[in-house]
Amino acid sequence: MSLFSNFIRTDRRCRNRFIINMVWKGFNGFRKFKKRQRRGELFPAFQFISVTNDCNLKCQGCWVSTNGSKESLDIEMIHSIIEESKKQGSYFFGILGGEPLIYKQLFEIFEKHPDCYFQLFSNGTLFTDSVASGLLKSANVTPMFSFEGDEQVADVRRGGHNIYRQTFEAINTSVRHKLITGVAISVCKSNIEMALSEEFVQMLHDSGVIYIWYYIYRPAGENPNYELCLDNEEILRLRNFLVEGRTKYPIVMIDSYWRADGEPFCPAAEGLSHHINASGNIEPCPVIQLARENISDGNLKQVYENSEFLKDFRNTILHKTKGCVLMEDPLWLKEFSEKHNALNTSNRPGMLPGFEIAPVVSSHGSCPYVPEKNRLYRIAKKTAFFGMGAYG
Numbered sequence: 001m002s003l004f005s006n007f008i009r010t011d012r013r014c015r016n017r018f019i020i021n022m023v024w025k026g027f028n029g030f031r032k033f034k035k036r037q038r039r040g041e042l043f044p045a046f047q048f049i050s051v052t053n054d055c056n057l058k059c060q061g062c063w064v065s066t067n068g069s070k071e072s073l074d075i076e077m078i079h080s081i082i083e084e085s086k087k088q089g090s091y092f093f094g095i096l097g098g099e100p101l102i103y104k105q106l107f108e109i110f111e112k113h114p115d116c117y118f119q120l121f122s123n124g125t126l127f128t129d130s131v132a133s134g135l136l137k138s139a140n141v142t143p144m145f146s147f148e149g150d151e152q153v154a155d156v157r158r159g160g161h162n163i164y165r166q167t168f169e170a171i172n173t174s175v176r177h178k179l180i181t182g183v184a185i186s187v188c189k190s191n192i193e194m195a196l197s198e199e200f201v202q203m204l205h206d207s208g209v210i211y212i213w214y215y216i217y218r219p220a221g222e223n224p225n226y227e228l229c230l231d232n233e234e235i236l237r238l239r240n241f242l243v244e245g246r247t248k249y250p251i252v253m254i255d256s257y258w259r260a261d262g263e264p265f266c267p268a269a270e271g272l273s274h275h276i277n278a279s280g281n282i283e284p285c286p287v288i289q290l291a292r293e294n295i296s297d298g299n300l301k302q303v304y305e306n307s308e309f310l311k312d313f314r315n316t317i318l319h320k321t322k323g324c325v326l327m328e329d330p331l332w333l334k335e336f337s338e339k340h341n342a343l344n345t346s347n348r349p350g351m352l353p354g355f356e357i358a359p360v361v362s363s364h365g366s367c368p369y370v371p372e373k374n375r376l377y378r379i380a381k382k383t384a385f386f387g388m389g390a391y392g
């Protein structure tokens with residue numbers, strides 16, 4: 001069965017906007033980013049925007065905390081981020097939360113920017129026919145649903161009830177409306193057997209899912225649950241599964257950790273992507289909740305250009321690790337924060353002191369080089385930002 005068999009069954013307008021806004025503009029945007037990088041400029045290839053920190057679930061290892069203060073980005077500020085990004089050739093945005101479907105003006109974002117492409121990260125519990133119809137109308141959004149385990153594991157991982165069933169209902173609703181539908185799974189010890197199984201991949205393909213985005217579990221938030229972290233052997237097992245799976249499964253399998261030759265890397269250290277949280281703070285990535293700048297500080301291009309915090313983060317991490325510093329050296333993050341007098345943007349007063357006692361765990365940086373075997377994936381990773389900027 002063809003890799004694109006489910007893709008050709010999607011709505012024609014959705015396919016067209018994906019090809020133009022995501023693929024073609026993404027390719028050109030990545031080229032412009034590389035040129036900026038050679039000139040020493042800092043504006044990222046694309047950005048992840050948390051429109052709200054409000055959520056209806058409480059997941060293990062989630063970095064988002066309200067601490068009693070629910071925050072949302074002003075819609076005009078979101079439009080400003082997007083407009084400034086377009087001037088730099090960046091047309092792709094990840095829309096995060098919390099749960100972004102709680103954000104009341106969400107569809108205004110998609111409708112006002114038909115020349116852009118958006119990836120909507122959702123837990124699926126609020127995804128209805130009405131939501132799917134709205135996304136079909138704008139045709140420039142791919143919903144990606146978090147799928148964290150089977151009936152038993154999903155409820156524990158997501159802190160809710162009947163989450164597995166609700167996620168599947170969301171997937172079916174999205175596919176029924178002919179949207180370009182994806183699934184994300186944060187691979188950890190409690191779901192690795194399911195995640196790395198042919199049955200799981202085939203089940204999602206048979207449901208109409210077009211792509212699976214594999215993440216490695218990051219211990220963050222109020223309850224980081226370090227016991228769920230993968231060890232070196234399990235991370236290598238994940239890498240091998242992806243490389244082999246890309247040669248045989250009729251579904252797109254994406255990661256955000258390894259280059260075409262198998263070299264691990266950090267998207268934030270490369271400057272490929274950064275995260276803007278629900279208060280407008282500009283963070284290296286969603287799980288590293290430290291910031292010196294806010295989008296309200298002025299012109300976004302100038303804010304990025306003048307950020308000594310982000311510049312130093314990139315330069316230092318590139319020489320420190322090719323993996324995830326949050327996992328490999330949390331104490332360094334505390335020291336780096338103090339060096340730059342950075343703001344703790346987590347809504348958790350104990351985050352920085354917690355780095356002093358946090359255990360060191362394995363990240364993708366410990367994985368031996370396993371080159372891609374599939375020619376299409378090798379080309380995609382070398383010429384575009386395919387799988388290179390996800391929040392991880």
